[in-house]
Amino acid sequence: MRGSHIVAEAALRAGCRYYFGYPITPQNELPEYMSRRLPEVGGVFVQAESEIASINMVIGASMAGARVMTSSSSPGISLKQEGISYLGGLELPAVIVNMMRGGPGLGNIAPSQSDYFQATRGGGHGDYRTIVLAPASGQELCDLTYKAFDLADHYRTPVLILADGMMGQMMEPVRFPVLRDVGKLPRKPWAITGAKGRKSHFIRSLILDPGQMEEHNWKLMRKYEQIADAEVRFESFKTDDADLVIVAFGTAARIAKAAVKRARNEGLKVGLFRPITLWPFPKKPLQEVAKRVKHFFVFELNAGQMVEDVQLALSGQSDVFFYGRPGGVVPNPAEISRIVSRQFFQKEIG
Amino acid sequence: MKKVFGRPKTLKPVPYHYCPGCGHSLLHRIVAEVIEEMGVEEIAIGVPPAGCAVLAYNYFDVDMGEAAHGRGAALATGVKRVLPDHLVFTYQGDGDIAAIGTAETVHAANRGERITCIFVNNAVYGMTGGQMAPTTILGQTTTTSPGGRVGNRDGFPLNLSEMLAVTRGSAYIERTSVTSPAGIRATKKAVRKAFEIQLKGLGFTLVEVLSPCPTNLKMSPIEACRWVDTEMVNYFPLGVIKDVTAPEEGKNAH
Amino acid sequence: MKGSIKIDSSQCKGCAFCVEACPNGVIEIGAKRNAMGYFYAVVKKDGAKDGKGCTGCTLCAVMCPEVAIEVYREER
Numbered sequence: 001m002r003g004s005h006i007v008a009e010a011a012l013r014a015g016c017r018y019y020f021g022y023p024i025t026p027q028n029e030l031p032e033y034m035s036r037r038l039p040e041v042g043g044v045f046v047q048a049e050s051e052i053a054s055i056n057m058v059i060g061a062s063m064a065g066a067r068v069m070t071s072s073s074s075p076g077i078s079l080k081q082e083g084i085s086y087l088g089g090l091e092l093p094a095v096i097v098n099m100m101r102g103g104p105g106l107g108n109i110a111p112s113q114s115d116y117f118q119a120t121r122g123g124g125h126g127d128y129r130t131i132v133l134a135p136a137s138g139q140e141l142c143d144l145t146y147k148a149f150d151l152a153d154h155y156r157t158p159v160l161i162l163a164d165g166m167m168g169q170m171m172e173p174v175r176f177p178v179l180r181d182v183g184k185l186p187r188k189p190w191a192i193t194g195a196k197g198r199k200s201h202f203i204r205s206l207i208l209d210p211g212q213m214e215e216h217n218w219k220l221m222r223k224y225e226q227i228a229d230a231e232v233r234f235e236s237f238k239t240d241d242a243d244l245v246i247v248a249f250g251t252a253a254r255i256a257k258a259a260v261k262r263a264r265n266e267g268l269k270v271g272l273f274r275p276i277t278l279w280p281f282p283k284k285p286l287q288e289v290a291k292r293v294k295h296f297f298v299f300e301l302n303a304g305q306m307v308e309d310v311q312l313a314l315s316g317q318s319d320v321f322f323y324g325r326p327g328g329v330v331p332n333p334a335e336i337s338r339i340v341s342r343q344f345f346q347k348e349i350g
Numbered sequence: 351m352k353k354v355f356g357r358p359k360t361l362k363p364v365p366y367h368y369c370p371g372c373g374h375s376l377l378h379r380i381v382a383e384v385i386e387e388m389g390v391e392e393i394a395i396g397v398p399p400a401g402c403a404v405l406a407y408n409y410f411d412v413d414m415g416e417a418a419h420g421r422g423a424a425l426a427t428g429v430k431r432v433l434p435d436h437l438v439f440t441y442q443g444d445g446d447i448a449a450i451g452t453a454e455t456v457h458a459a460n461r462g463e464r465i466t467c468i469f470v471n472n473a474v475y476g477m478t479g480g481q482m483a484p485t486t487i488l489g490q491t492t493t494t495s496p497g498g499r500v501g502n503r504d505g506f507p508l509n510l511s512e513m514l515a516v517t518r519g520s521a522y523i524e525r526t527s528v529t530s531p532a533g534i535r536a537t538k539k540a541v542r543k544a545f546e547i548q549l550k551g552l553g554f555t556l557v558e559v560l561s562p563c564p565t566n567l568k569m570s571p572i573e574a575c576r577w578v579d580t581e582m583v584n585y586f587p588l589g590v591i592k593d594v595t596a597p598e599e600g601k602n603a604h
Numbered sequence: 605m606k607g608s609i610k611i612d613s614s615q616c617k618g619c620a621f622c623v624e625a626c627p628n629g630v631i632e633i634g635a636k637r638n639a640m641g642y643f644y645a646v647v648k649k650d651g652a653k654d655g656k657g658c659t660g661c662t663l664c665a666v667m668c669p670e671v672a673i674e675v676y677r678e679e680r
């Protein structure tokens with residue numbers, strides 16, 4: 001099944017019945033699938049007039065207590081950032097998919113990882129974070145999307161699925177989880193559903209008093225700390241005996257994994273550390289790896305973004321080498337294993 | 351003696367933060383009265399804007415969800431699609447609905463979204479301190495049109511309601527004022543009709559209310575009302591602009 | 605018809621809409637200020653003169669932005 005379709009079907013099975021979006025390549029297969037599938041299960045699909053409108057429809061549906069999602073690609077996500085900041089401030093759950101493409105500006109439609117900073121630093125204005133999940137396979141597109149709705153509801157926070165055109169277009173077999181009964185999802189007493197049998201309430205992010213606003217900010221920070229403690233995900237592949245560990249996520253991690261296998265065939269002890277949650281970044285697990293490994297090779301499909309988190313995590317205790325291909329260029333595993341081999345095992349590690 | 355006029359229950363008993371003679375104050379009460387008289391308190395959901403009415407949730411005793419500047423119609427769309435049997439209304443100023451939120455509003459109308467927009471037009475940005483609004487009339491002095499608005503330099507007053515009436519999805523659009531007892535009665539009638547048409551599922555509804563902003567017009571409250579009645583109405587004529595429930599000949603006045 | 609009004613002086617902001625709206629000139633802006641600092645509306649002392657007093661028509665309350673006026677009317 002195609003990656004974009006996997007995300008859409010997984011969302012639906014997680015209880016998502018509302019989708020609001022605006023077309024942009026390379027993720028159009030996702031809204032197309034939703035427009036056909038949602039009405040079959042009593043859901044609603046709306047093609048909005050813009051990304052800005054669609055993210056605000058998401059806010060409205062989320063306020064009303066529904067599981068809701070939108071999807072877009074880099075330039076469209078920039079437009080959605082206003083609403084994502086509001087989701088953060090309003091403490092509303094929602095799932096947002098970014099099938100990244102080359103940028104900045106209009107860029108191109110080729111696979112890229114150029115929105116790492118935007119995704120992991122909040123992206124919009126104000127002190128907030130979004131949970132960022134980076135799938136690297138068809139099955140993970142499914143599992144992480146399904147999980148994203150639970151995380152969003154549990155923490156009342158927006159969750160981003162960060163993938164790229166490659167992940168969205170790729171066809172892979174997948175095993176779907178069961179279709180959730182929407183009626184049995186956890187209740188949301190905070191939602192605005194009409195003041196029936198209770199006092200009226202409101203949802204707002206405007207807090208004029210600086211003292212109260214600060215308290216709201218600290219409350220959000222405590223929530224983010226809780227998430228950072230409980231929700232870190234990563235994959236460690238052949239790192240136990242490694243002399244060098246490649247750090248990569250998403251599509252880049254797939255390429256890196258194949259490169260690791262090639263390098264191992266050549267007798268080089270290379271491993272892979274793959275963050276699955278980009279925020280919270282798996283800092284401690286990476287530090288654990290760094291107790292055994294001195295050399296890290298960060299590979300990204302951008303000009304160097306996650307490498308900063310790796311450097312922060314390792315705080316100068318290890319060698320961190322960066323190799324990036326921005327602009328939608330996707331190198332093959334041979335290129336990566338060649339660079340690892342030449343640059344490191346021949347020169348640096350020697 | 352019998353009490354014949356008092357505060358509606360759907361309006362919380364707290365003093366407004368609005369300036370003396372502000373049209374928002376009057377319109378809040380009108381909307382609250384209609385909600386109470388229709389008995390829809392339990393299904394009403396309001397969407398306040400960014401602007402002077404940003405704190406509207408402090409006053410209306412119904413569920414409310416705050417929208418970003420201009421995004422009211424989009425947010426209300428999301429709410430209404432999840433809760434199709436509820437009464438969903440936005441409350442937006444001229445800058446909110448007719449400048450930054452034009453696209454959201456036009457397309458909500460075009461989709462025939464079953465929501466009601468309460469559009470407060472006072473020809474000026476109130477909260478930010480009296481800048482030129484999309485509905486500032488020609489020649490009107492504001493803090494960003496110090497020599498008076500000039501059409502082919504600053505743009506012309508935008509007749510959003512007439513624009514929306516052209517969309518096939520809009521069902522009812524009326525322009526009223528709150529500058530006199532008669533205007534207030536007409537406004538109340540219009541809001542009620544818009545709500546009823548929404549609940550019947552006939553399409554998008556909007557009531558544009560010409561409203562005095564004495565502070566930013568730099569007039570006394572009564573002078574501000576007279577300015578609305580004599581100057582503003584030349585650009586924004588009062589009356590029903592579209593009503594799909596009216597007999598054939600009166601369907602679209604334009 | 606006889607009526608009467610009750611003005612909540614603490615909420616009045618002195619906009620004078622009620623003064624203008626009253627067909628019988630029953631209301632005026634008084635000389636005292638309330639806690640918010642506004643000269644507030646009061647019922648004139650001689651408001652009921654010449655049999656032209658408050659009729660409970662509600663126009664003042666309809667025009668009051670602050671919902672500060674309650675209107676009462678004699679039951680018949």
